[in-house]
Amino acid sequence: MAQHKSSLKRIRQDAKIRLRNRYYKKATRSAIMKLREMTDHAEAQQFLPLVISKIDRLAKRNTWHKNKASNLKSSLTTFVNGLATAS
Numbered sequence: 001m002a003q004h005k006s007s008l009k010r011i012r013q014d015a016k017i018r019l020r021n022r023y024y025k026k027a028t029r030s031a032i033m034k035l036r037e038m039t040d041h042a043e044a045q046q047f048l049p050l051v052i053s054k055i056d057r058l059a060k061r062n063t064w065h066k067n068k069a070s071n072l073k074s075s076l077t078t079f080v081n082g083l084a085t086a087s
Contacts, residue, residue, distance in 0.1 A: 032072065056073075
């Protein structure tokens with residue numbers, strides 16, 4: 001167990017940050033799944049900017065790697081554009 005005050009504080013901070021990161025990651029993954037289940041192009045096009053915003057927020061805070069965020073945004077945009085041609 002840590003002895004120094006700063007180590008104990010860091011442990012407390014890490015626990016809070018971990019919970020916060022888990023919440024935002026799960027919320028973003030759920031939004032991505034919801035977008036991928038959509039079949040209506042107009043609805044998906046409305047929802048896409050919200051999902052991209054969530055992804056960018058995770059990348060900005062270094063919770064997700066910037067390349068992972070970029071790949072996700074690209075694949076989701078391709079998916080939404082594909083719904084337009086499928087309809």
